[in-house]
Amino acid sequence: MERLMVKYEEMFVPKKTCTIDRFGRADDCEPCDSVCESDCKNCVIQECFTRLGEYEGTGLTPERIRELDRLYSEKYREVAKLRRRDTPVKVKPLEIYHPVGYRVGQCSKCENIVRDYMKFCFECGCRLEWGSWEERQKWKDRMLQNFMKKGRR
Structure with a gap:
């Protein structure tokens, strides 16, 4: 130019x-x-x-600047999509499959059945957060202990 x-x-x-x-x-x-x-x-x-x-x-x-702007916009949309995907969703705990020893839950976003060895939902691709399972398990253990104490009286 x-x-x-x-x-x-x-x-x-x-x-x-x-x-x-x-x-x-x-x-x-x-x-x-x-x-x-x-x-x-x-x-x-x-x-x-x-x-x-x-x-x-x-x-x-000017043509190169328009091209750079278009490429930047595409990358921005791609990063936004990945951020949405990588934001962890809490798993709704369902049960522990005792013969094998893994936990089973439900993806909060798509309601697909997931297992605790999965880091991402196979259906929607969201990152899974199993943290709430431990809290629920502790709560269930306390409830069971309280029930057992009341049953002994």
């Missing part, structure tokens, strides 16, 4: 207002004081020239 701006005396100015020396640098530039009758460093037009010159310095074309 051809540059529209050239750096001249610490500022960017339109290339067409300058004469260019044999090294490709600005040799002499016409001021824009006919448009803004003030100091060029505080001029609104100069701010625009500076931003355009800095943009040109990146070497990116």
